[in-house]
Amino acid sequence: MKLRTWKRSVFLFLVLFGLLVTLPPAEGQNKTASAACGKAKIQIANPKYLVISSVIVAAEPPNGWDLDATKTNPFYFLKTGEKYESAKTLMYVNIERLDDSLQNAVQRDEQVFRKGCPASRIEETSQPEILEQGCERKTQLFYCEKINGAYVDLVTKISINGLVIDVVLSADNAAEIARYRQDYEQLLNHLALVN
Numbered sequence: 001m002k003l004r005t006w007k008r009s010v011f012l013f014l015v016l017f018g019l020l021v022t023l024p025p026a027e028g029q030n031k032t033a034s035a036a037c038g039k040a041k042i043q044i045a046n047p048k049y050l051v052i053s054s055v056i057v058a059a060e061p062p063n064g065w066d067l068d069a070t071k072t073n074p075f076y077f078l079k080t081g082e083k084y085e086s087a088k089t090l091m092y093v094n095i096e097r098l099d100d101s102l103q104n105a106v107q108r109d110e111q112v113f114r115k116g117c118p119a120s121r122i123e124e125t126s127q128p129e130i131l132e133q134g135c136e137r138k139t140q141l142f143y144c145e146k147i148n149g150a151y152v153d154l155v156t157k158i159s160i161n162g163l164v165i166d167v168v169l170s171a172d173n174a175a176e177i178a179r180y181r182q183d184y185e186q187l188l189n190h191l192a193l194v195n
Contacts, residue, residue, distance in 0.1 A: 037135035038161040038193050049194070050075045052095055055163065059093060060190035062183040074168075077187070089171040089180055091187060095163060102136050102159040109155075110140075117144035128156065128185045131192050135160045141177070152177050154184060160193055167191065 047058040048067045061067060061077045068076040068084055074094040078087050098105060114120055123141040130137060135158050142153040154169040154177050169184040171177050 037132060037159075044190055044192065048075075050093055050095065054195070055095055056194040057093065057095060057165065058192050058194050059187065061091075062186040062190075065091065065183060065187075074166075089169070089176045091167070091169050091180075091184060093187075093191070094166040094168070096166075098159055098162055098164040102138060102157060102164065105159075105164050106138050106140075106157060109157075113142055113144075117146060119145040125154070128188055130156070130158060130188045131190060132158060132160055141174075143174075154181065156188060163193070165191070165193075 044058050044060045047060050050057040050059055050073075052073045059067075059075070059077075064080050065077045066080050068078055071084065074092040076084055077091040077093075078084060079089065082090075084090070110122055113122065121143045123143070125139050125141050127137060127139050137156055137158045139154070139156040142155060144151050144153075150172065152171055152174050156167045158165045158167070167184070167188055169177060169180060171180070
């Protein structure tokens with residue numbers, strides 16, 4: 001029994017060591033990215049691993065945000081001390097296979113959004129910097145004006161190695177989006193595909 005536990009411990013150590021070695025400098029150190037999409041060269045100081053199937057994405061939430069360990073894909077980041085059920089503002093990361101082009105994925109999301117919220121509008125916005133430089137991406141603001149439940153989503157879709165990673169800041173109104181946009185951009189700069 002002790003031998004099995006020891007083997008399991010060694011295996012977990014090797015897996016974690018392998019992950020840390022593949023994540024190249026901590027915040028404040030030199031941040032560089034190779035020209036190839038999906039080959040970011042950075043060490044994330046305190047990564048949270050977002051795992052689905054054989055895909056692992058490392059993400060470091062901004063200060064004051066925590067990963068909700070009870071939900072997966074989408075992976076929710078909440079303000080420290082808040083719960084998913086009552087949070088008015090949250091960030092999440094959703095990882096999916098990209099079956100065709102990023103442009104088609106963006107158009108599908110726009111159609112689904114307009115169908116679910118007829119009193120809506122979608123605005124183009126500036127493209128924030130992302131850690132995975134060289135990857136095709138698209139950032140938009142989605143406004144839904146429902147009487148009971150208006151909301152605004154800031155969405156960046158990133159096409160990377162046959163995946164589309166949606167990084168979303170969701171809030172009740174545009175003022176909250178503006179308030180937490182810097183945190184959102186920090187998450188984009190601390191998000192990397194591990195494998």
